Amino acid sequence: MSTPTKIYLDESEMPTHWYNVVADLPEPPPPPLHPGTHQPATGEDFAALFPKALIEQEMSAERYIDIPGEVLDVYRLWRPSPLFRAHRLEKLLDTPARIYYKYEGVSPAGSHKPNTAVPQVWYNAQEGIRKLTTETGAGQWGSSLAFACAQFGLECEVWQVAASFRAKPYRRTMMEIWGGAVHPSPSGLTEFGKQLLAQDPNHPGSLGIAISEAVGEAVEDPTVRYALGSVLNHVLLHQTIIGEEALLQLAKVGETPDVLVGCTGGGSNFGGLAFPFLREKLAGNMNPTIRCVEPAACPTLTKGEYRYDFGDTAGLTPLMKMHTLGASFIPEPIHAGGLRYHGMAPLVSHIYELGLVEAISIPQTECFEGALQFARTEGIVPAPEPTHAIAAAVREAMACKESGEEKVILTALCGHGHLDLAAYETFLSGKMVDLDLPDSAIQEAMQNVPQIEG
């Protein structure tokens, strides 16, 4: 085996900038709109939600943005993250393809989410903010924000989708270990939550609802701001350190990818890995096929419409032009909780519309079959979200076996599944099913999306 199993970078080689793909796109992405006036949103429209520095990043067209030194100090707790060559999986599949995966599960919270949680907290701390509120589903994002708040001494208050809050008490414990306060959503703490609980005291909640509650709480107090774990430009920006590192690591072993696959929920893991490679593709330095992989039960890119919609259920956020299944769409309770979002990052949606990336959807049983092959060879038990990327990589590797092509496949293993083992239990006991998503469910939700030109 000439390539090592793990390709590391020294801490001194860690990138010191994030990459803003907006600078290199053939046309700029459509702007967000004010939810009331439907006019392009200004920085002030975001001022109650986010600190100035993050709003600037959200709207920036600068190609590179420096990572602050104190953020780099925290990143060093787990970054640079390793790039693995999947020697043992390749052997099992008997494929001539070479599979590489960038592993983000080495972060304290176990996923890529701290890459943006840490700078978000730091910028808020610089502007004197006392507390951050946020939503979380399975808990990956909430625990990442709690970890980051612990690093810079901010309070952290998390609304967790009630169904997950009840089903996954251990993610809540993890948030509390790092000092976070966690509420089930809908909660009795906000007006919107109270309304929903009055309708159904056992309301299971959704990400859209939890966002509404966390946003509602933040806008009422000038020392409190809100933090979002995906979707927005500045979040995808912070995640690009994944792709920047992967570029350096592949260069160390003299490889360029022929195919890059990443799972997409809100789009930040995918954007984080893919955008630096897209830059190189646009510059003519390499020519990888870049492919989004989404769950068949929440097929935002492959079945959603590209139009303006709200980021949350209550309609508090600015309107964003994105692929959406409708802000009122409640996806099936698949195990990949992090991919159950009605929309797709505006930047990923835009790039998809420009034809720069492809998209496919995969049903969850195929994903867990791939995950089992992966765990029994590579060892790591993947989170349910990246099992989609693994299944896509396995498809590609098997196609190479058919064709004899020695393609280089790159993917992101964006987190471990140590807190998602109930999903594996369901799969191993034969109880996991692939539910058909009727087009009528999407059509119904789309009827609630506001009619906006453009």
Add this chain to the structure above:
Amino acid sequence: MSTPTKIYLDESEMPTHWYNVVADLPEPPPPPLHPGTHQPATGEDFAALFPKALIEQEMSAERYIDIPGEVLDVYRLWRPSPLFRAHRLEKLLDTPARIYYKYEGVSPAGSHKPNTAVPQVWYNAQEGIRKLTTETGAGQWGSSLAFACAQFGLECEVWQVAASFRAKPYRRTMMEIWGGAVHPSPSGLTEFGKQLLAQDPNHPGSLGIAISEAVGEAVEDPTVRYALGSVLNHVLLHQTIIGEEALLQLAKVGETPDVLVGCTGGGSNFGGLAFPFLREKLAGNMNPTIRCVEPAACPTLTKGEYRYDFGDTAGLTPLMKMHTLGASFIPEPIHAGGLRYHGMAPLVSHIYELGLVEAISIPQTECFEGALQFARTEGIVPAPEPTHAIAAAVREAMACKESGEEKVILTALCGHGHLDLAAYETFLSGKMVDLDLPDSAIQEAMQNVPQIEG
């Protein structure tokens, strides 16, 4: 910060031998005895349990033993493991001490256990063995053996202490992901298990009982062998790659430890880190204080007697001279399941008797207080077992703050706590207590230990 946060070794720098401390001790450890004749056990007495190669290692006095190439290939999935400088914890404690921790939670199973599971399975595979049986408590060892068996195509059958089997279903799922079959112990599958279930259908089980069941199953079939996850010489041998790597890593930053602390249950994590440093100490190359840290509820070294005792409850294993609380001793249900063993590795016990290492015990609430300080600064949520080592490191660092000494403290963070979050929930909710261990409980168990000269 001049020292990096993480000190890595390249895969090409990974040690290719294990270190056998027996070669350098001023006197050899007392031999194990045959359980029937009480005469020194021969290799044949172990032949029904272990493959020849491991029995040779168990009895070897060779200083270095080569690590087979296929074992190194699997080690590379996570090794060399990182050595961290705890910059952020030091800052919180405001100590002049420099704290380093070797992190073994990067392995697929999340602890140091795969370091020995992988070679044990490989040697069994070389001798044509079809299946391995073992016991597990919290599940760290059982999942490590299942992972290793998946790598070399062996079957794996695990008896898990019934109380843990019921309380921690996710560790069982992890074993099943890697293809292991898991039974609660006592089980209806062995005669000994049936007897105990007849007495109490809800028997909580113990490690000693689970060992008896797994051993009983192995000795009946020549294609089946047993694997033990701690205590024995060959297990401690395999773990020495931890200390060998740590020596190389500290040398890279020009440091030698003044104090080395490690948690001790069966002794393999401690021996793995400490023995290579003990070699350097005996050779006069450095002079660290080396200290075992055990739970106050299971104080094998600090309160147990040094005498011959069985490794299991049913009395099937050879007699080993070790610090013991009595093979029938059932420790309090502390959260550090991996430290709840009645005995201590014969090698660690011998070295302790020779005065080469010290020992202290720490109650679990102090351990979890240290763990919370650690998680909120260093990020990683530690397993309950290494919280003992962390608490000891914090004690040492605070003593340095008093004295102004700039000591170098080295410890092993032998696993993460992702599957042990219920323990943190108990601690955070204020429900964790430190139970007094009455001397009478130890005295009672010691009455059952056989009376043997020497």
